[in-house]
Amino acid sequence: MEYKVEAHRIMSISLGKIYNSRVQRGGIKLHKNLLVSLVLRSARQVYLSDYYSGACLNAQSEREGNEWDITDSEREKFPPSATECDRVESTEEPQPNEQPEKEREYRENDDEVKSDQVDCTSTLQEQNQNSSLDSVAKVSSETPPESITEPKESPSDSAVAERDSTPEANGESHQPPKPHVCSNRKRSAEESESGDSPQKRTKVASSNAKEDEEAEEMDTSNVSNLITIFGSSFSGLLSKESAKPEAEAEDSGQICCDQMLKNLNPWSTAIVAF
Amino acid sequence: MGEDGESPKINHSFLRDYVTEADVISTVEFNQTGDLLATGDKGGRVVIFQRETESKDESEELGESGEYNVYSTFQSHEPDFDYLKSLEIEEKINKIRWLPQQNAAHFLLSTNDKTIKLWKVSERDKRPEGYNLKDEEGRIKDISTVTSLRVPVLKPTDLMVEVRPRRIFANGHTYHVNSISVNSDGETYLSADDLRINMWHLDITDRSFNIVDIKPANMEDLTEVITAAEFHPQHCHLFVYSSSKGTLRLCDMRESALCDKHSKIFEEPEDPGNRSFFSEIISSVSDVKFSHSGRYLLTRDYLTVKVWDLNMEKGPVETYQVHEYLRSKLCSLYENDCIFDKFECVWNSTDSVIMTGAYNSFFRMFDRETGRGVTLEAWRESSKPRAVLRTRRIYNGGRRRRGDVGVDSLDFTKKILHMAWHPAENIIAIAATNNLYIFQDRVNAENLKT
Numbered sequence: 001m002e003y004k005v006e007a008h009r010i011m012s013i014s015l016g017k018i019y020n021s022r023v024q025r026g027g028i029k030l031h032k033n034l035l036v037s038l039v040l041r042s043a044r045q046v047y048l049s050d051y052y053s054g055a056c057l058n059a060q061s062e063r064e065g066n067e068w069d070i071t072d073s074e075r076e077k078f079p080p081s082a083t084e085c086d087r088v089e090s091t092e093e094p095q096p097n098e099q100p101e102k103e104r105e106y107r108e109n110d111d112e113v114k115s116d117q118v119d120c121t122s123t124l125q126e127q128n129q130n131s132s133l134d135s136v137a138k139v140s141s142e143t144p145p146e147s148i149t150e151p152k153e154s155p156s157d158s159a160v161a162e163r164d165s166t167p168e169a170n171g172e173s174h175q176p177p178k179p180h181v182c183s184n185r186k187r188s189a190e191e192s193e194s195g196d197s198p199q200k201r202t203k204v205a206s207s208n209a210k211e212d213e214e215a216e217e218m219d220t221s222n223v224s225n226l227i228t229i230f231g232s233s234f235s236g237l238l239s240k241e242s243a244k245p246e247a248e249a250e251d252s253g254q255i256c257c258d259q260m261l262k263n264l265n266p267w268s269t270a271i272v273a274f
Numbered sequence: 275m276g277e278d279g280e281s282p283k284i285n286h287s288f289l290r291d292y293v294t295e296a297d298v299i300s301t302v303e304f305n306q307t308g309d310l311l312a313t314g315d316k317g318g319r320v321v322i323f324q325r326e327t328e329s330k331d332e333s334e335e336l337g338e339s340g341e342y343n344v345y346s347t348f349q350s351h352e353p354d355f356d357y358l359k360s361l362e363i364e365e366k367i368n369k370i371r372w373l374p375q376q377n378a379a380h381f382l383l384s385t386n387d388k389t390i391k392l393w394k395v396s397e398r399d400k401r402p403e404g405y406n407l408k409d410e411e412g413r414i415k416d417i418s419t420v421t422s423l424r425v426p427v428l429k430p431t432d433l434m435v436e437v438r439p440r441r442i443f444a445n446g447h448t449y450h451v452n453s454i455s456v457n458s459d460g461e462t463y464l465s466a467d468d469l470r471i472n473m474w475h476l477d478i479t480d481r482s483f484n485i486v487d488i489k490p491a492n493m494e495d496l497t498e499v500i501t502a503a504e505f506h507p508q509h510c511h512l513f514v515y516s517s518s519k520g521t522l523r524l525c526d527m528r529e530s531a532l533c534d535k536h537s538k539i540f541e542e543p544e545d546p547g548n549r550s551f552f553s554e555i556i557s558s559v560s561d562v563k564f565s566h567s568g569r570y571l572l573t574r575d576y577l578t579v580k581v582w583d584l585n586m587e588k589g590p591v592e593t594y595q596v597h598e599y600l601r602s603k604l605c606s607l608y609e610n611d612c613i614f615d616k617f618e619c620v621w622n623s624t625d626s627v628i629m630t631g632a633y634n635s636f637f638r639m640f641d642r643e644t645g646r647g648v649t650l651e652a653w654r655e656s657s658k659p660r661a662v663l664r665t666r667r668i669y670n671g672g673r674r675r676r677g678d679v680g681v682d683s684l685d686f687t688k689k690i691l692h693m694a695w696h697p698a699e700n701i702i703a704i705a706a707t708n709n710l711y712i713f714q715d716r717v718n719a720e721n722l723k724t
Contacts (some may be wrong), residue, residue, distance in 0.1 A: 027450075030451075030469070035614065
């Protein structure tokens with residue numbers, strides 16, 4: 001577990017650097033902040049995964065434009081694009097097809113802003129929205145955390161069971177146009193996103209306003225968002241920081257883990273710093 | 275300063291070591307003949323050194339070649355403030371580039387984060403004397419005192435170096451300018467910031483062409499930035515730019531007006547065995563230089579320098595480890611921000627030796643023919659004038675020899691980031707914080723003479 005301690009330490013240091021960069025003379029340095037945010041993301045991935053998938057994450061995060069693939073079954077449909085890690089995961093952790101469906105339904109459900117689970121789904125929706133879905137998505141360490149989060153997801157199952165999921169979401173059917181599938185989901189995400197977003201956005205927007213002036217000049221809104229997020233709440237972190245496409249693939253299944261981690265002491269000390 | 279009984283106990287050593295931030299040298303550049311050497315510092319000043327011409331006396335000392343003395347000093351950039359964005363603009367000189375000399379005057383471009391300026395450096399050693407209407411101090415004479423007319427004549431006077439700004443290229447960049455490069459056509463130059471590269475004409479200040487733009491539509495999708503750019507030394511249509519991901523892109527301006535699409539991309543697949551949290555940071559290229567021949571590229575990332583052949587895109591042809599012993603210390607270097615240091619790299623005049631800086635006032639030279647590298651030190655305590663530079667070694671486990679420096683005793687505040695190599699001779703200029711070291715290879719010069 002010592003790698004987790006290390007990862008956490010690196011994350012706190014990175015957050016400190018981002019914070020300090022805003023008061024440095026000469027304005028925000030885009031290059032340095034980009035590098036720091038990359039380190040932050042890597043550390044977070046390692047921190048939020050167990051050791052085995054952590055190794056896979058390292059191999060995965062090299063890939064450009066990692067897109068988030070929803071289901072294991074869809075992943076199996078496209079073996080050439082699957083990584084070695086994915087194949088290993090899919091063989092070693094056989095998932096019932098129900099679970100992917102549940103996840104999909106979660107992704108399309110974004111009206112329940114208040115529940116923790118929905119933080120994760122609306123995040124996933126936002127991820128869908130923000131990422132460019134032109135390449136086949138790869139799920140990295142989604143599967144291990146799924147087993148952890150399954151008990152949490154089940155209570156809300158019934159609530160969302162009746163929700164209309166797009167036909168393509170059915171894992172068994174082999175739908176050739178995978179990008180098409182993604183885009184459909186994306187559209188439905190966008191439509192339903194509008195309902196949920198105002199509340200979350202207003203919460204972030206108020207703290208955003210004063211800090212955005214400083215950041216807008218360089219359009220490093222992602223950096224400023226990180227700052228506002230850490231200042232406002234932990235859940236804000238998930239919605240905004242995960243807007244970066246590369247992170248999303250790995251984050252998807254781990255969001256529910258984050259909710260547990262929110263209550264851990266080390267996290268709160270990191271946030272208290274701001 | 276007041277004196278009191280406790281003062282003897284106060285350790286004043288910090289005063290001796292204290293360096294004014296503004297004096298830290300931030301760029302060094304020889305001109306095309308090597309007679310002039312310009313340095314820029316964090317305070318926005320430019321100091322130009324001139325090489326003293328060798329004595330024509332036949333009985334001169336063996337190996338005596340000209341030394342560099344201060345020629346001119348001027349304030350190039352002042353601290354600025356962008357009111358619209360509430361941004362302070364540092365006056366630090368990021369780069370200086372000389373223009374090829376066309377007449378008696380010298381021209382150089384200097385840039386800070388936002389503004390590029392063209393300076394004319396000229397000498398004046400004569401002045402007109404004998405005006406009719408003005409006296410020697412320039413005051414207007416009373417006409418009634420003028421009894422006769424004379425023609426003003428030029429009289430020799432003490433040499434005066436005048437530096438005047440001739441062009442100011444402002445408002446071209448939203449992000450921080452990291453490189454400028456003068457084109458071989460002698461008329462244009464490029465300036466690169468984190469996301470864009472602009473091409474300017476030296477005579478036109480209110481317009482520039484944008485030739486590369488890697489800004490994504492959504493800034494949250496940003497994955498890489500431009501770290502350095504340079505024109506090809508002979509082909510005026512080619513330029514290269516490096517990215518924070520460790521890739522180099524060669525662009526041909528004949529292909530399209532906007533060169534977002536590269537002609538060639540040079541990248542080396544990452545070694546998965548070396549992967550760590552900081553792999554992305556240490557793969558970021560901090561400097562790229564064309565060889566004098568135009569055939570090769572030299573790049574510097576955090577731990578290595580690499581030589582690339584323009585004809586081979588799949589990887590570098592040579593890789594040299596600068597300070598591999600730091601690989602296990604990346605986490606602490608990340609904490610103290612040293613991992614973000616941007617080292618420069620240079621070629622020698624014949625492209626046979628490459629040089630780059632390191633920590634602890636060390637710099638490294640690699641001989642491309644033998645593949646071997648040496649470590650040299652730029653530190654005034656150990657360098658007396660005309661002393662021979664001795665090679666140093668870093669001790670990192672294994673056998674330790676006398677004089678070796680342990681990895682843990684390296685001083686990371688003494689970093690050699692900026693350097694330049696004379697275009698024709700073996701003379702190097704090394705910037706170490708606020709000091710400039712100029713080393714000359716006398717031995718070889720002596721051999722050449724005989």
